[in-house]
Amino acid sequence: MLTVSKYAFAIKNLLLNLLVYTILTGIAFVIIAPLIGIVSKTFSSTSDVMNPLVYLIPKNPTMDNINNAIRFTNYTSSLPFSIFFSGALMLLQVFICSLVGYGFARFNFPGREIIFFCVVLTIVIPFQTLLVPIYLQFRYFDFFGLFTLLGIEPLNFASSWVPVTMLTATGMGIRSGLYIFLFRQFFRGIPKEIQEAATIDGAGTFYTYLRVMLPNATPPIITVMLFSFVWQFNDTTLASLFMSRGNLISIMLSTLTQNYGMSLPVWNPSTIILVVNAGVLICILPLIIIYLLIQKYFIEGIALTGIKG
Numbered sequence: 001m002l003t004v005s006k007y008a009f010a011i012k013n014l015l016l017n018l019l020v021y022t023i024l025t026g027i028a029f030v031i032i033a034p035l036i037g038i039v040s041k042t043f044s045s046t047s048d049v050m051n052p053l054v055y056l057i058p059k060n061p062t063m064d065n066i067n068n069a070i071r072f073t074n075y076t077s078s079l080p081f082s083i084f085f086s087g088a089l090m091l092l093q094v095f096i097c098s099l100v101g102y103g104f105a106r107f108n109f110p111g112r113e114i115i116f117f118c119v120v121l122t123i124v125i126p127f128q129t130l131l132v133p134i135y136l137q138f139r140y141f142d143f144f145g146l147f148t149l150l151g152i153e154p155l156n157f158a159s160s161w162v163p164v165t166m167l168t169a170t171g172m173g174i175r176s177g178l179y180i181f182l183f184r185q186f187f188r189g190i191p192k193e194i195q196e197a198a199t200i201d202g203a204g205t206f207y208t209y210l211r212v213m214l215p216n217a218t219p220p221i222i223t224v225m226l227f228s229f230v231w232q233f234n235d236t237t238l239a240s241l242f243m244s245r246g247n248l249i250s251i252m253l254s255t256l257t258q259n260y261g262m263s264l265p266v267w268n269p270s271t272i273i274l275v276v277n278a279g280v281l282i283c284i285l286p287l288i289i290i291y292l293l294i295q296k297y298f299i300e301g302i303a304l305t306g307i308k309g
Contacts, residue, residue, distance in 0.1 A: 041277035049270045065278035072260045073252035082249040086232040093168050093228045101183025122177035138163040163242045174231045179224045186220040
């Protein structure tokens with residue numbers, strides 16, 4: 001009787017594991033399938049697209065799509081500039097959001113909960129709904145109305161990198177509300193005795209944040225750095241609004257269809273879609289490499305910032 005029960009338990013575990021792995025495999029396929037399609041189209045020729053017998057594996061693979069994508073996106077110059085610009089905004093965003101998150105986690109001040117509620121609202125409200133007032137603010141930039149008061153013409157920052165940088169520096173950059181929330185959750189989980197010990201040793205508020213709290217916040221820093229860099233790198237909303245003529249890879253990719261199509265003797269959608277897929281692949285390739293290098297810290301950061309109440 002004990003042997004039968006033992007076998008039944010083993011079969012039950014086997015079936016349960018099989019169900020779990022089947023579901024996980026299905027989810028993984030749904031996530032990876034678009035990437036597989038992009039890679040397939042990147043190395044496909046026009047004849048492969050026209051051939052109904054060709055599926056995923058090209059019959060006549062070619063590198064022409066990648067070469068055209070590199071050429072029409074100015075890849076050799078736009079990629080380094082995009083990495084530098086996104087990296088600079090990422091560092092600024094990590095510093096500002098960690099500082100704000102530390103303040104929410106460690107200090108009691110009037111209106112703290114209301115202000116933090118407003119921070120949470122920035123996560124919930126779609127950023128696109130704020131585009132018109134943001135554009136008008138920087139198109140006619142008037143610092144608290146002082147320029148008008150002094151008879152000075154408002155500044156025009158509509159076609160520069162200033163709006164994106166100012167939004168990031170004031171905690172209103174892309175997904176800044178989410179990053180503030182992550183840092184707040186993490187700092188709330190650090191024992192208060194550490195901060196109190198630093199205060200007893202004569203450390204000021206900023207010194208405690210910079211030399212005590214930040215070194216202990218490596219997991220959320222890695223997580224926010226990855227999120228921030230990826231979203232800044234892929235951003236086309238603010239980039240199109242304020243830096244449409246800039247040498248950013250996201251802008252070049254968004255205009256790839258038009259630029260490459262205009263160079264063809266005859267507009268050929270089949271050929272254009274192959275080059276667009278190649279452009280997408282070479283643009284996301286640096287992000288995939290970065291994620292593979294720091295995935296351990298990324299998963300650890302998500303776990304630590306997610307379980308702290």
